[in-house]
Amino acid sequence: xxxxxxxxxxxxxxxxxxxxxxxxxxxxxxxxxxxxxxxxxxxxxxxxxxxxxxxxxxxxxxxxxxxxxxxxxxxxxxxxxxx
Amino acid sequence: xxxxxxxxxxxxxxxxxxxxxxxxxxxxxxxxxxxxxxxxxxxxxxxxxxxxxxxxxxxxxxxxxxxxxxxxxxxxxxxxxxxxxxxxxxxxxxxxxxxxxxxxxxxxxxxxxxxxxxxxxxxxxxxxxxxxxxxxxxxxxxxxxxxxxxxxxxxxxxxxxxxxxxxxxxxxxxxxxxxxxxxxxx
Numbered sequence: 640x641x642x643x644x645x646x647x648x649x650x651x652x653x654x655x656x657x658x659x660x661x662x663x664x665x666x667x668x669x670x671x672x673x674x675x676x677x678x679x680x681x682x683x684x685x686x687x688x689x690x691x692x693x694x695x696x697x698x699x700x701x702x703x704x705x706x707x708x709x710x711x712x713x714x715x716x717x718x719x720x721x722x
Numbered sequence: 723x724x725x726x727x728x729x730x731x732x733x734x735x736x737x738x739x740x741x742x743x744x745x746x747x748x749x750x751x752x753x754x755x756x757x758x759x760x761x762x763x764x765x766x767x768x769x770x771x772x773x774x775x776x777x778x779x780x781x782x783x784x785x786x787x788x789x790x791x792x793x794x795x796x797x798x799x800x801x802x803x804x805x806x807x808x809x810x811x812x813x814x815x816x817x818x819x820x821x822x823x824x825x826x827x828x829x830x831x832x833x834x835x836x837x838x839x840x841x842x843x844x845x846x847x848x849x850x851x852x853x854x855x856x857x858x859x860x861x862x863x864x865x866x867x868x869x870x871x872x873x874x875x876x877x878x879x880x881x882x883x884x885x886x887x888x889x890x891x892x893x894x895x896x897x898x899x900x901x902x903x904x905x906x907x908x
Contacts, residue, residue: 641823641824642824643854644851645847663775669749670746670747673787676787
């Protein structure tokens, strides 16, 4: 919601001086922020605690699935031989 | 002479944009050219030096992050920056859940009353502010940009992505609506 009101105390808009504006001007800082946004993090994914647990969980699930498949395969072979 | 200088500036700016697209470090000339104008544009809206500085940094970061997507559509590069700045200011108020109160200087209000040929007494000033608050936001913002932020038609066009002639027509239509609103409120 935007509302307008009259400021009767000030007669002119006090625009900041060039020195004040220059205080906020920093291209180096802009470059640093840009790099933070775009460059990949330096620490590898597995060194991140949450990411490590997530990768471990995925590995565990993959192992369980492959074990299950292997067991099923063995059972199928046994039933075929007995037939 | 003037025209050739203008087209040379446009060509130079285009080269600077292309260079920045390839290497962010080459964004510096554009940053140096437009920093002050964008800072003042934001300051006039937020009236706080530090907040204006913070939002200006965000504007240029967004511009740098998205410069690869920038396409020249016939408007100056500054129009793109003004649009990002306008959105960032709105985002600032929205994220702080603040109601925006724009404080207008008495002199600016008087010059607007003079433009619409109304008496300049305090009662009429308050009536005009009331009418302005009752106008649809895009209409009120056109008046705000022209009479309170003192932007030229070219700059208003740049903010809205319009040609300066179209911006001028829209501003005068907004003034007509303001006049009608004042009569309606009477």
